[in-house]
Structure formats: structure tokens, C-alpha cells
Amino acid sequence: MDGDARRLNASLQRKLSLALSLVILAVALVAGLFSFMSALDEAHELQDDVLRQVAQLADGRFLSTVVHLQNGNEESRVIVQRLGAGLHSSVGVDAGGPVALPLTLPDGLQTLRVGNETFRVLVETTSAGDRIAVAQESGFRDEIARGSALRTVTPFLILVPVLLWIVADLVRKMFRPIVSLSLEIDRRSEQELHPIEDERVPGEIRPFVVAINRLLARVSRSMESQRRFVADAAHELRSPLTALSLQAERLADADMSGLACERLAMLRQGIERGRKLLDQLLSLARAQAATAPALPISVQSVYRRVLEDLMPLAQAKSIDIGVEGEQDAQVCCSELDMIALVRNLVDNAIRYTPEGGRVDLSVRRSRECAVLRIQDTGPGIAPHERERVFDSFYRALGSEQLGSGLGLAIVKAIIDRVGAQVRLEFSDETKQTGLRVEIRMPLADRSATKQTYDITE
Template identity: 45%
Template sequence: MDGLKRKISASLQAQLSFWLSVAVIATSVGGGYFSFRGTFHEANEFQDDQLRQIAGLMQQQEPHTGLLITQSIEESEDPESQVIVQVLAPEARQIRLLDEDVQLPASLPEIVQTVPGNRYTWRVFIRHLPDSSRLVVSQRTDVRDEIAGSSAWRTVFPFILLVPLLLLLVNVLVRTMLKPVKALSHDLDQRRDSDLSPLDDRHVPMEIRPFTASINALLLRVKRSVDTQKRFVADAAHELRSPLTALSLQVDNIRKIALPPPATERMMELRGGLQRMRSLLEQLLVMARSQESVAHQVTTISMEDVFKQVLEDLIPSAEAKNLDIEVDTERSAIFSGQLFDALMLIKNLIDNAIRYTPAGGQLVLRARRAHDVLTVTVEDTGPGIPDEEMERIFDPFYRILGSGESGSGLGLAIAKAIVERNGASLELRNRVDANGARCGLCASVKFPPGPVRA
């Protein structure tokens, strides 16, 4: 019961359905009650009029004292519903009704009144005749009430039948009216993290538009803030490239001068630090560009050519660790989309695999197309990723502790941003050997059918 209360209080649709249903039921019960009482009263009034009309007809026949009519000429299906007509002497105070004697009250006005008997209660109309005798027309009240109740229930039946239909109709109408709001919620749930475009509220009810307008204003402010941060990172990285390049040139010039061995060793450390700094700035620039929503030219290229272009830059790093690189592609493995995104995505995945694969290891690059979906996988024989680290592996600047590898921690974050912008999917899973131990990592990218535009 508490769960139902929480659900009703938390849902606008449930509240509308509940209270409209309560209103329908309360209105139907009230309307049915008054309709039943009114019809019941009208039916009894109609039967009282019948008693008066029978008395008027019998008076026209000038009945004699002692007349008693207890059954109709024609056979009746319900003898209990018969009307009893009799003429009493002026001094008589007792009448015979079926199998019992009923005592009349002392005052005998010409009105329809209820007279109790030993077994039944009777509805009686008394009319005084010119010769001082009295014409009495009687009928059992239980039969009259049964007839009146039957008529009254016929007026209530439509309420009983229509209430479930009205409740169903209310529920359907509430769901239909709130469909635009649900569609708006579904649109927000299906959006990528980088999609901060305004909500389309053209089909949203007028009462909800102030809320959607506030959401759009919030999205606009967030978009401006995010764009400002992206521009700051890109501008800062771009501005730092020139002084770092100048420092690298100065270090190279100093290396040409004969220096003592300790100074030469320190100079090499300085040169390595500058090189790592330049790599970090390049990664930051790539990260900023991968998060842009500007559409670039769509190119159609085979994945074999993509692998070749990427390996031209990374093959020295692979040869330095004596890695065996295997490329396995199909002719049907054609990429259609933004070439820059494809190159940066594959490059970061392969560079990540080269960094974490031990010397003498192996890399396998595969590309397959099935059901118009291009799947690219990069497998290595490195240590893999601990299960507890999988949730944070795509965070910028996050690196697994104890890996012993240098890097900026931006490679997988860049790959994730490119994948999200292109509507693709990226999955990382550990490879295991026969004993269940980790023996490498497999990165799988699935590109959607057709050319992809940001």
C-alpha cells in the first residue's frame, strides 16, 4: 500500500488518473443514488395514480355494498400483484385482503395511505360513495416496491456499465495527453553527453513549455560553458606549442656543444620531458578537436589503407619493442565517414596497445563488415585491465597505477569522444587464456551503417 502511495505521489500521470477516477466514481455513485431514489419515488407515485384511476372507474359502475374483487378475469402470471377492490358498509372498520383481515384507521380520508396487516403491509385508497359506503382499492406494498425497485435499477444500470468504460477512457486520455512529455523525456534519455542542442517543444502542451524553455536555457548556458572550456584548452595547448618548440630547438643546439657527461645526462632528461610535454599538448589539441560538433568532409576509404596510414606513424614504437603486428582485413571492410575521426580513433587504440604490450608481444588488427556494420578490433598480448578499473578507464588523464608506462591518459578518452560523436560503439574486454587469466586486451569498435556525419 505504501508503494502505491509513493508511486501515485511521484507520478503526475498516476495522480491525474487516480483523482479523475475518484471524481468519476463519486459522481457516478451520487448520480446513481439520486436517480434510483427519484425513479423509485416516481414509480410508486405512478402506482398510486393507478389505484385512484381504478377507484374512479369502479365508482362509475355504481358498485353495491359488499362487493369484493380479489382476482382478475384473465389469468395473471403474478397473483400477488393483483389489485383488490371492495365496497364497505358505512360502519365497517375492517376489510378482507386475501387471507387476512386488516383493521382500517379511525379517520378515513380520501388519500392513498399505507395500512399494516398481520402478514403484509398494504397500500390503500379509500373513496366515499354517495350512499355513505366506501370504495376501497388495495395492493401489497412489497409487490409495489419490487416493481418500483426494478424500474429504478434499470436507470442505474447505465451508470454501472459506463463507470468501468469511463475509468478506462480517463486512463487512455491521460496517457495520450502526456505522450508529448514522455517523448520529450525519451529524447533526453537517448541523447549523447555531448549533445546540448535545445529541446523541440513544438508538440509539447502549453503548460509544459515554460519548463522546457527553462531546460533549453540551462542547456544553452551549459553549452556556452563547455565551449569556453574547450576553447581554453585548445587555445592554451596551441599557444604552448611555440615556446615548447623553441625550447626543444635550444636543447638540440646545446647538445651540439661538448658538455660534461653529467650535463649531457641532464640534457637528455630535459629533452625527454619536453618531448612528453609536446605529446601531451598534441593530445589536448586532438581531444578538443574530437569534441567539436562541426561536420567534416565524408570520405570512403578501405580499413586496410587506414591501418597503413596509422602504422606509418606508430611503426617505430612497435619496432622498438620488437612487436609482431598482424593486419587482417576484408575487401568489404570499407569506412565511410570522417577520415580524421577514423585515423585518430584507430591511432589512439593502436598506440595504447603498443604502450602496454610487453616486448616481443603481438598485435592483431582486424576489420570486418557484416549486415552493413563495420567492426574494427585491436587485440594485444598485454596485461589487460583490472575489472575494478574498467569504469574509469575512459576518464581523461586517468592512468592505471603500477603500469610503468608513460603517457598522458588521454588516448582512450579521445577514442570515446570520437565514438560518441559518430554514433558508434566502443567496447573493451580482457582476453583470457585456458586457465582464466588475463592475457591481453581486445578493443572493438562498431560503426553504424552508412556514412556518419557529426
């Protein structure tokens, strides 16, 4: 109940709908009550006019006792009698007798209770000097009056719910641009910082849109400065590391003891790891910058180029690496991004696959997307770590391989920008070993639709 109250207070649309509904109900209630009372009074007035007309018709006529005017219904009868005629009568009203009215009644309309019934009575003095009474049962009169009044307010009872529905629908349509705007912003990735279009936004919301656009511009400048700093720092550090690498190579030609040679080998390994980290930082900065144009590219051609570069690394560990099948697919992506994506995945597969293992690459079409698959016979990634491995500088626990922890972060940055999806699984689900990476990318001829695909196919 408290949650519902909080949601109600937090929703301007609901508060506006509720306020308008309460106002409409209050106005309808007052108007309906006023109409009902007015119609009720008017119906009673018309019924009193009927008694006056009957009295006018009876003026000048001789009334021995009583006359009952009715139309097949005892409750609708009108009784015309001489005043005082029913004081000593033994015949009841229902049997056609007079109403026992006293002689002292004044002229005019009045409501009297006679016995167990209530009558509306009109007393008049005729032109001949006789006093007559025209009476009608009040219960029937009230029933007719209430029915007439209810028919008057019936349109209110029908139209008020319709009006409430119309108001709720109008309020919902008025807030539809805001809902659409929120959905548009929510669907954006962290790389999409372009301004929000405010042409079709209501004037009351436009200041917020302008403020959000200014914030997006500041965030974009900040992220661009951060990427530029990373790229510049990595580029500037390349030269000192290259110089250190050359000096270490020259030092290796000198006569040194075994311990010095061992330490020099560790130094060269550290320098190489630093150079690798700088290359990965530059690749991450390029992947996040999104400056290269997206063009149709063959997945098989990317596989061949990556295998040509990484084949020596695979041969050094006697790993059987190759492409399964001959099916190809054209995807819309930057060539540099595509090569970086596949290269990082294959490089990780080779590094984490033990000697004599296997790394397979394949591609197939599924619905309207291309499915890239890279699987190995390494230890795999535990399910609880499959989300964390895409974070920058994160490395799985127990890993003995040297690395920077940026390879999958680069893959994630490229995948998010091109609108692809990635899934990690074990290559061998029974033994819980090996890693299978599946990437679903829009085909080149379908990329304009910007569709997303279900990775659970």
C-alpha cells in the same frame, strides 16, 4: 507504500487523472442517487394511480365481500372489498379472503400493517354511499419500484467506468508531447546542445522549453570556451617546448660528464612527454569540437595509414603488428576522427605490449554495422577499471608506461559523437591477459537511420 505516494505526488498526470476521476465519481454518485430516488417515487406514484383506477372501476358496483384481481401471481394481486368486510372472516388473504381493515379508516391512501404483511390501501366512498378499500401488498410494490429505479440508473453504472477510462486515456494523450520531449532530451549526448524544437509543445510547457534552450546555449558557450582555452593553451605551449627541445639537442653536442649526460637524457625525455601531452590535448579538443564533416571512409585505408606512422615504434619493440583478413567496410566518419581513434588504440596496444608480442587489427561486417577489432598480448585491463580508463588523465594502477592518460578519453569522445559503441575484453579469457577492443560503428549506407547496435552479439 511511501514510494507509491511520492510517485503519485510527483506525477502531474496521475494527480490530474485522480482528481478528474474523483470528480466524475462524486457527480455520478449524486446524479445516480437523485435518479434512483426520483424513479422510485415515480414508480410508487404510478402504482398508486393503479389503485385509484381500480377504485373508479369498482364505483357503482355491488361488492358482497371481496374481489381478488391477479395474473397468476399472488404477490401482484389487487384486493377490492367493502370496508370492514374482513373483520370477522375466518378465510385468510392468501386463500382468497378479505383484508381485516377497521371501519374507522379515513378516505385516501395509506400504508397499513395487517398481521404479518404490509398493505398499501386506498379507501374511497362510492357514489352510492358505500365505502370500499382497494389494497395491494407493499412488498411486491417496493420490488417493482426498486427494479424500475435500478433500470433507470443502469446507464450510469455502465457509462461511468467507460468515462473514467476515456478521461485517463485523454490525460495520457495530452501529456504525450511532454513524455516525448523528455525522451528526446534523455537520448542526447553531452555534445548535442542544439535547441529543442517547441513548435508542437503545449503552450503551458513552452516557457520551460525556452528556459532549457537558453540554458543549453549557455552550456554550449561555456564548453566551447573551455575547448578553445585547452586548444589555445596547448598551441601556445608548443613553441616554448620546441625551443627547449632544440636547446637540449644543442646541449647534447657539448662535452659533459656522464652524470650530466644522464640528467640531460631525462630532461629530453620529459620534454618529449610534454610535447606528447600537448598533442593529445589538441586531439581531445578537436574530438570534442565536432567540426569536421562526416564522409564515407574505408577502415582498411585508415589501418594502413596508422600502421605506416606507428611501424617504427612497433619494430623498436620487435612487435608483430598487422591486419588480419582482407574484408573492408565503409563507415561514415570524419577522416581525422577515424585516424585519431585507430591511432590512439594502436599506440596504446604497442606501448603496453611487451617486446616480442603481437598486435592484430581486423574489421568485419555484423548485421548493419562495422566491427573494428584491435587486440594485443599485453597485460590487459581489469574488468573493474574498464569504465574508468575512458576518463581524462586516468591511468591504470601498476602501469610502468609513460603516457598522458588522454588516449582512451579521445577515443570515447569520438565514439560518442559518431554513435558507435565500444567494448573491452581480455584477448585470452583463460589466462586473463591481453586486451581486445571492439568498436561497432554504423555503416556508411546505414548511418542516416541513426540506429544503435547491441554490443553483446
